[in-house]
Amino acid sequence: MSSPLLSVRNLQKYFPTSRNVGFRKEKLQVKAVDGISFDLMKGETLGLVGESGCGKTTAGRTILKLIEPTAGEIIFEGQDITKLRPGLMTPLRAQMQIIFQDPFSALNPRQTVGKIIAAPFEIQKVTPEGGVKKEVAGLMQRVGLNPEHYNRYPHEFSGGQRQRIGIARAIALKPKLIVADEPVSALDVSIQAQVINLIDDLQKADGISIVFIAHDLSVVQHISDRVAVMYLGKIMELAKTEDLFTAPHHPYTTALLSAVPQPDPRGERNRERIILKGDLPSPINPPAGCVFNTRCWKVQEVCRSKTPELLTVGKSQVACHFPE
Amino acid sequence: MVSKLKSANASAAGQIISRSPRQIAWRRFRRNKVGMVSAGISIVVLMLSLFAPVVCKILGINPDELNLDLIDSSGIPTLPNGGISREHPLGLTPGIGRDLLANLLYGSRISFLVAFLTTGLAIFIGLIVGIVGGYFRGRIDDYLGRFTDFLLAFPAFFMIVALSEPMVARIQETGIAQGNSARVIFLIFFLSFFGWPGFSRLVRSQVLSLRERDFVTAAQAMGASRKRIIFKELMPNLWAPVIVVVSLSLPGYLAAEAVFSFLGIGIQPPATTWGILLDNARRFVTVYPNFFLITAGSLVLVVLAFNLVGDALRDALDPRSER
Numbered sequence: 054m055s056s057p058l059l060s061v062r063n064l065q066k067y068f069p070t071s072r073n074v075g076f077r078k079e080k081l082q083v084k085a086v087d088g089i090s091f092d093l094m095k096g097e098t099l100g101l102v103g104e105s106g107c108g109k110t111t112a113g114r115t116i117l118k119l120i121e122p123t124a125g126e127i128i129f130e131g132q133d134i135t136k137l138r139p140g141l142m143t144p145l146r147a148q149m150q151i152i153f154q155d156p157f158s159a160l161n162p163r164q165t166v167g168k169i170i171a172a173p174f175e176i177q178k179v180t181p182e183g184g185v186k187k188e189v190a191g192l193m194q195r196v197g198l199n200p201e202h203y204n205r206y207p208h209e210f211s212g213g214q215r216q217r218i219g220i221a222r223a224i225a226l227k228p229k230l231i232v233a234d235e236p237v238s239a240l241d242v243s244i245q246a247q248v249i250n251l252i253d254d255l256q257k258a259d260g261i262s263i264v265f266i267a268h269d270l271s272v273v274q275h276i277s278d279r280v281a282v283m284y285l286g287k288i289m290e291l292a293k294t295e296d297l298f299t300a301p302h303h304p305y306t307t308a309l310l311s312a313v314p315q316p317d318p319r320g321e322r323n324r325e326r327i328i329l330k331g332d333l334p335s336p337i338n339p340p341a342g343c344v345f346n347t348r349c350w351k352v353q354e355v356c357r358s359k360t361p362e363l364l365t366v367g368k369s370q371v372a373c374h375f376p377e
Numbered sequence: 378m379v380s381k382l383k384s385a386n387a388s389a390a391g392q393i394i395s396r397s398p399r400q401i402a403w404r405r406f407r408r409n410k411v412g413m414v415s416a417g418i419s420i421v422v423l424m425l426s427l428f429a430p431v432v433c434k435i436l437g438i439n440p441d442e443l444n445l446d447l448i449d450s451s452g453i454p455t456l457p458n459g460g461i462s463r464e465h466p467l468g469l470t471p472g473i474g475r476d477l478l479a480n481l482l483y484g485s486r487i488s489f490l491v492a493f494l495t496t497g498l499a500i501f502i503g504l505i506v507g508i509v510g511g512y513f514r515g516r517i518d519d520y521l522g523r524f525t526d527f528l529l530a531f532p533a534f535f536m537i538v539a540l541s542e543p544m545v546a547r548i549q550e551t552g553i554a555q556g557n558s559a560r561v562i563f564l565i566f567f568l569s570f571f572g573w574p575g576f577s578r579l580v581r582s583q584v585l586s587l588r589e590r591d592f593v594t595a596a597q598a599m600g601a602s603r604k605r606i607i608f609k610e611l612m613p614n615l616w617a618p619v620i621v622v623v624s625l626s627l628p629g630y631l632a633a634e635a636v637f638s639f640l641g642i643g644i645q646p647p648a649t650t651w652g653i654l655l656d657n658a659r660r661f662v663t664v665y666p667n668f669f670l671i672t673a674g675s676l677v678l679v680v681l682a683f684n685l686v687g688d689a690l691r692d693a694l695d696p697r698s699e700r
Contacts, residue, residue, distance in 0.1 A: 119597055146600030159591040163398060163613035176599045206397055222595065 056131065057092035058262045059230055064089050064125035066115045084336050085111040087286035096260040100277030102267055104333060108286040109266045113232040116264065117149050118142055147177045150223040154235040156215035160207040166218055167203035173225040192221040196251060213244035224255055232264045237272060249276055270313050274298055282306050285336055285344040292369030302366050302376040304349050351375050405693040412689020418682040426489055429482040438465065440479035448474040453665055467671055471661045477668065481675055484649035491564050492630040496623055498569035503576025508607060511584025525574035533571035541642040557648045564643055568633060576622060583618055587611050617694040624687035628680040635676060651676050
């Protein structure tokens with residue numbers, strides 16, 4: 054088996070915060086990402102799903118070192134980049150890129166589209182064959198934009214077109230890794246399909262590895278090779294897409310899948326919904342033992358005291374004391 | 378066939394005219410009638426002030442010429458309406474009989490000089506402090522923030538009144554400038570020293586919100602340096618609010634210069650500024666109201682025009698802002 058492009062080991066990101074207790078300030082930590090580990094192979098798409106606030110976005114940005122990790126290891130192409138200084142990080146940045154959720158905030162409103170897509174070449178001081186301008190026109194064509202719109206400003210484009218601009222910028226330097234941070238959740242459903250297919254096509258053509266962050270399970274099912282389910286900063290279950298969707302092992306995964314509506318009315322009528330009780334616990338003070346124990350219907354005494362490890366069950370990896 | 382398709386494409390693209398944010402703002406500004414008229418007045422006044430010697434020559438008036446034959450023994454112009462005539466379009470100043478229009482024109486030059494240089498210096502300091510505080514945050518921002526708070530809370534007006542004489546004397550001692558030049562330097566220096574905190578707060582708040590936008594993260598993800606992020610990503614987004622506050626604070630400094638000259642701590646005669654003219658007019662207001670009305674009216678007109686241009690610019694550059 055070939056070595057993975059990206060290895061994440063026990064990655065943690067705690068954000069410091071404080072709370073006023075009388076006149077004193079109590080220092081607290083928000084455990085946004087609390088010890089996640091996974092490997093990403095070349096050309097593979099790993100879906101990262103979970104409720105909002107479970108640390109998906111923080112995980113994605115920490116992997117790219119846009120946020121400094123608190124602890125753990127990030128190994129990119131065999132090189133440990135966890136502690137790499139920003140200056141030494143710069144050349145590596147050409148190989149890892151990000152696509153954003155909000156296409157309105159991702160593009161500088163004062164720059165033309167041509168300038169936005171040319172920025173990676175400028176910053177990394179790369180001159181492609183035939184010049185930057187020609188390369189940018191080629192990129193625009195590739196993502197389905199009219200190269201004649203080179204001199205237009207972002208406000209002249211629709212949400213889907215802007216997302217294409219963001220994608221063109223991300224693939225400009227032919228990166229090996231792209232973190233797609235909910236790239237379609239701000240778009241209309243019809244546009245979602247176009248953008249997902251575009252990402253899929255580009256990935257197949259260039260052999261890019263993608264960490265695809267989303268909360269829409271059907272989108273993740275469509276695009277991912279493997280899926281990691283996150284809850285409160287931890288990975289609950291990690292499995293091949295088909296295994297995860299046909300035979301979920303973790304109760305949380307089961308509950309998530311039961312929330313997906315089915316297009317067939319007969320199936321929809323018979324769909325058994327598992328409704329989780331209670332709210333998402335605060336990541337400042339997560340429950341002891343298994344973080345899911347406050348909402349799990351299979352909870353036992355051991356779940357409240359002992360944290361389950363991510364272990365292999367069947368073909369999947371599951372962090373549960375009582376996997377199905 | 379292919380060429381036909383291409384040309385059809387081109388003509389279709391040609392129908393939708395692409396506009397940059399600047400062009401859109403300009404179109405919006407042009408639709409604002411009050412703004413356009415005010416801008417016209419402002420530009421005319423600025424041009425008249427800038428080319429005061431030429432204008433005076435064309436009109437055949439001289440700011441320093443004393444028309445003693447046209448005033449009586451108590452200093453009041455003998456002709457009706459304060460001596461308004463073909464030779465002296467706005468009449469004469471009382472006391473020594475100088476031409477009022479020529480004095481207004483020459484006087485505005487010092488007033489504008491102070492206003493523009495003060496605004497320029499204040500916005501320069503404000504931009505640097507605001508960007509540093511907003512971008513780096515943390516402890517640097519805390520210190521800069523407390524310092525700006527301190528300056529904003531400081532009774533600047535009394536400070537300028539109290540320090541005027543000793544500071545001007547100190548400037549003269551160093552030999553940088555003498556007389557009125559020293560006073561102009563003092564005014565510009567102190568007005569901008571107490572003026573920049575307002576700008577820096579605005580810039581800081583803008584930078585704080587801009588730096589959290591995804592396009593800044595995108596630049597970081599591409600490996601952009603701090604310098605590039607500040608100059609290429611943040612600065613172009615700061616120009617709109619900066620232009621607005623500049624155009625709104627210019628008339629303020631114009632009036633401030635008049636106030637300090639009026640109080641006698643700014644420019645001194647025989648040089649002329651609008652403040653000095655107003656101070657003169659005050660003494661003759663009961664016997665010779667024309668002089669006061671024309672001088673005060675000019676100041677009001679210019680300050681109002683500049684303010685309205687600022688308002689129009691704000692509406693054009695930031696349509697979401699409310700009045």
